[in-house]
Amino acid sequence: MKSNIELMVATSGEKVVVIPHSMGTLYFMHFMKWAEAPQPLGGGGGPNWCAKHIKAVMNIGGPLLGLPKIVAGLFSAEAKDIAVARAAAPGVLDKDIFGFQTLQHAMKMTRTWDSTMSLIPKGGDTIWGTLDWAPEAGHDCVASKVNNNESQTSGQNMKQSSNSINYGRIISFGKDVASLPSSKINSVDFRGSVKGYNCANSSCRDVWNEYHDMGIEGVKAVEDYKVFSADSVLDLLQFVAPRMMRRGGAHYSYGIADNLDDKKYQHYRYWSNPLETRLPKAPEMEMFAMYGVGLDTERAYIYKSSPAAECHIPFQIDTSADGGNEQSCLRSGVYSVDGDETVPTLSAGFMCAKGWRGKTRFNPWGIKTYIREYNHAPPATLLEGRGTQSGAHVDIMGNFALIEDIIRVAAGSDGKELGGDRVYSDIFKWSQRINLQL
Structure with a gap:
């Protein structure tokens, strides 16, 4: 080049x-x-x-600044599409022929793609939020999708506040944990926990990648920690996939x-x-x-332990966790925020909005930065193709x-x-x- x-x-x-x-x-x-x-x-x-x-x-x-979506992919080989499929057809993805073997092999494959580790969220809690704070607090999932050509009144009628959502909790074990004050969460630190072997069948090593090393004790330690922000997500991935993270750490940084x-x-x-x-x-x-903006984009997840089974990925997105109506930011265990359906606006825009704007230590020469957002509008006719x-x-x-x-x-x-x-x-x-x- x-x-x-x-x-x-x-x-x-x-x-x-x-x-x-x-x-x-x-x-x-x-x-x-x-x-x-x-x-x-x-x-x-x-x-x-x-x-x-x-x-x-x-x-x-x-x-x-990375993608929360990649955390779910590396942690359980899932994302919003898998969660929606589970919700639409409960049990199907848990059957051998359709589900968990496919996800196991997907995990085995993606955990060898070291390039995916370049997408782990960068900047930790400072950028992505803590257990009690996140920059996108109060985001309205419906209003962000209202076309600017529509009236303000229409947007107000559709508006549903999301003040109770804490996007800083990238992974929460249970819907209640996702909304509890952090002082009421009884978290047991998983770091340093003793792992054990859970799978006597050596063939698991061909499928599980690194989960076969965790055992029941390691799985329980993760679940007992209950909630993970961007900082602790790095520790989580180090715990569940240390070999993968050692390879990634040789090429990428996240601080x-x-x-x-x-x-x-x-x-x-x-x-x-x-x-x-x-x-x-x-x-x-x-x-x-x-x-692009105006599209629901993955930002945080509600998890549960998956059914105990030999060679099974021990965690999955809890698709029963839902916001209760069509206008909620929580659907099928996935919290959404504004973005282009893949990249949250925060990741795509922060550096040009603030990190590089003017003369900063990241831009000491004062390179000019501009943000050009494109408000999503679906195709008006079939002739437009994808729009x-x-x-x-x-x-x-x-x-x-x-x-x-x-x-x-x-x-x-x-x-x-x-x-x-x-x-x-x-x-x-x-x-x-x-x-x-x-």
């Missing part, structure tokens, strides 16, 4: 506009640091490489830097974490966060407004000429609630 960009700039005389999508936004973060870094660690381009070659980076649907001048941050494992690295020395470059106004994570690639923005920047416009920020969500309000040293 480095040589291709250099060739394009050399032959055209113009800097390039880079358009990463989804996980590619993390890898392009890594690439910019690699391109600057001295050989053999990096590409040897030097500290001015990005300034010389890149006009703008237009991140589309970027999970820059917030105390001092970016510390030489340890020169290591490549930090380069894809925007909270543990700096944007390049390229003050004329622009960073865009372009993503020319879609905000969904993949379908947004066919969104006419997004395509126009990209073409205009590629043709020479800057973010200010596009109109600056275009925001439909509460990303600025949520970002202001996050107490991050800038």
Whole structure:
């Protein structure tokens, strides 16, 4: 990629506009640091490489701060789609031919995809919230989906407050635990608990991946902890899948830097974490966060222990946990928040809304940042296919407004000429609630 960009700039005389999508936004973060870094660690381009070659980076649907969804995937090989399927056809996914063997093999496969670990939530409780606080507190799942062309009255009639939801509890064992004050939760620390073997059949080792090492004692220790925030989720994954996390830890980081001048941050494992690295020395470059909003997006989960069975994944989303009406943010054990159906708005927008905005320690050169949100609208007719106004994570690639923005920047416009920020969500309000040293 480095040589291709250099060739394009050399032959055209113009800097390039880079358009990463989804996980590619993390890898392009890594690439910019690699391109600057001295050989053999990096590409040897030097500290001015990005300034010389890149006009703008237009991140589309970027999970820059990770995904709660990936936690459920690594923990129990589930997500909203599996939870909805369980709710629609109770028992079917627990049968050998349809269900748990498929999920076991899905887990075995995905836990070998080390790239998935780049999507574990970054920034811990500071970004994602604690047991008693989260930046998205009060989010209204219905109002966020009301098209801006509809009247305010319509939105008010549909409104249902979610003040009682604590999105900081990414995993809760039981619906009651998800809403109890933290002082009333009798949590027993699982860290350091003695594991035991639960499966005499050695064939389990081919299916369980690492759960076969936990045994009844380890499973119970996890359940007794009751509730997990972003910080304790990292400890949870270390406990249930230590080999997987050791591999991931060699390539990715999930924290917030105390001092970016510390030489340890020169290591490549930090380069894809925007909270543990700096944007390049390229003050004329622009960073865009372009993503869909107005779609229910996974943010937190209610779990239960699954039925005891040989070689069975011991935890599953509790699909009986429901908010009680169609307007609730809780459905089939999954709490939703605003986003593009895959990436929560907080992950896609925070860095351009606050973390990089102006001159900060993550953006010391003052690279200009812009947020361009695309309010989801379903296809009006079958002729639209997936929709020319879609905000969904993949379908947004066919969104006419997004395509126009990209073409205009590629043709020479800057973010200010596009109109600056275009925001439909509460990303600025949520970002202001996050107490991050800038």
